[in-house]
Amino acid sequence: MKGVLVDSNIILDVFLNDSKWADWSESKLEEYSYHASLYINSMVYSEISIAFKLIEDLETAINKAGLQMLEIPKEALFLAGKAFLIYKSRKGAKRTPLPDFFIGAQAAVLNLDLLTRDVSRYQSYFPTVKLIAP
Secondary structure: OOEEEEOHHHHHHHHOOOOOOHHHHHHHHHHHHOOOEEEEOHHHHHHHHHHOOOHHHHHHHHHHOOEEEOOOOHHHHHHHHHHHHHHHHOOOOOOOOOHHHHHHHHHHHHOOEEEOOOHHHHHHHOOOOOEEOO
16 A cells, blocks of 8 residues: 555644644645555544534545545554553553554554654654654
């Protein structure tokens, strides 16, 4: 599968017109849309929903941005759980898996590049994922 999984921080940069990151994020979305499919998953969908009052507005924005919804496969869900165990063994404070674990695991299992500004967690728990980051 040739594609790029897009993290919520990139999309929110654009949707909320972040003064520092909107231009960079928008340029990367445009650049990669020319040669790859751009994907989001249910975790990203939930995280970007904060920028909208109505689901219809969110759906319109997603479609306009050319983002496709991609279901998280069971193998990625399993890998996210394993990443969470590593996190807990490193004295992580959260009691449930973090959204980044589902996003990174999906990119790893489906061999997708990941467009994000949150590099450290993905590098730490999913070192095989190619990150597109500033």
